[in-house]
Amino acid sequence: MARRGRGGLSEDDKALWAQVARSVSPMAAERRRLATPPAEPPRVPAPSPAPVSVPRLALPGDFGLGRKAAPARVHVAHLPSPAERLAAQPLRMDAKTHRSLVRGKLRPDARIDLHGMTLAVAKAELTGFILRAQAAGHRLVLVITGKGKGDQGPLPVRSGALRHEVPHWLHMAPAAQAVLQVVPAHVRHGGGGAYYVYLRRARGAGAP
Numbered sequence: 001m002a003r004r005g006r007g008g009l010s011e012d013d014k015a016l017w018a019q020v021a022r023s024v025s026p027m028a029a030e031r032r033r034l035a036t037p038p039a040e041p042p043r044v045p046a047p048s049p050a051p052v053s054v055p056r057l058a059l060p061g062d063f064g065l066g067r068k069a070a071p072a073r074v075h076v077a078h079l080p081s082p083a084e085r086l087a088a089q090p091l092r093m094d095a096k097t098h099r100s101l102v103r104g105k106l107r108p109d110a111r112i113d114l115h116g117m118t119l120a121v122a123k124a125e126l127t128g129f130i131l132r133a134q135a136a137g138h139r140l141v142l143v144i145t146g147k148g149k150g151d152q153g154p155l156p157v158r159s160g161a162l163r164h165e166v167p168h169w170l171h172m173a174p175a176a177q178a179v180l181q182v183v184p185a186h187v188r189h190g191g192g193g194a195y196y197v198y199l200r201r202a203r204g205a206g207a208p
Contacts, residue, residue: 083184104186109138134178146193
């Protein structure tokens with residue numbers, strides 16, 4: 001039998017009790033452990049967004065209080081006039097005769113007035129007139145177009161359509177083979193509303 005000590009417990013009982021005591025947590029400490037919430041992980045601050053630079057729009061001028069914005073410039077392409085286009089063409093006729101022509105000193109041998117005609121009718125009339133004039137031996141004819149308000153046909157066209165189209169027609173077949181030079185008429189013969197047409201000599205009639 002095991003020996004009992006002073007408290008009525010043997011040495012074996014004390015050893016067993018000490019082992020049990022070590023495996024049991026105190027009630028107060030256990031309650032505090034259960035009541036304490038778990039520690040939260042440290043918060044990492046979110047990265048701040050990088051600054052975005054907004055480019056400044058280019059304005060036609062700086063605005064100020066009480067000032068008006070400068071009007072935007074509109075570039076309009078320059079379209080050469082019929083006279084400018086004709087002046088840019090090479091000279092095919094005698095220079096002395098040409099100087100007399102542009103000064104209005106030469107008298108046309110025949111003339112045609114295209115006023116009131118549609119573009120289609122005017123082109124046909126002009127072509128026939130040029131070929132007949134050359135066949136008749138004429139050298140200088142006058143084509144009157146007027147500065148008018150455009151063709152009177154069913155479709156709208158720009159103002160002065162005949163004035164713009166006649167030089168093109170005179171450089172197209174079949175009229176082109178009879179035409180040597182086209183020059184804007186002098187003011188005494190209609191100015192900007194008419195053209196001098198200097199014709200080639202008919203075949204078999206000598207040099208141009």
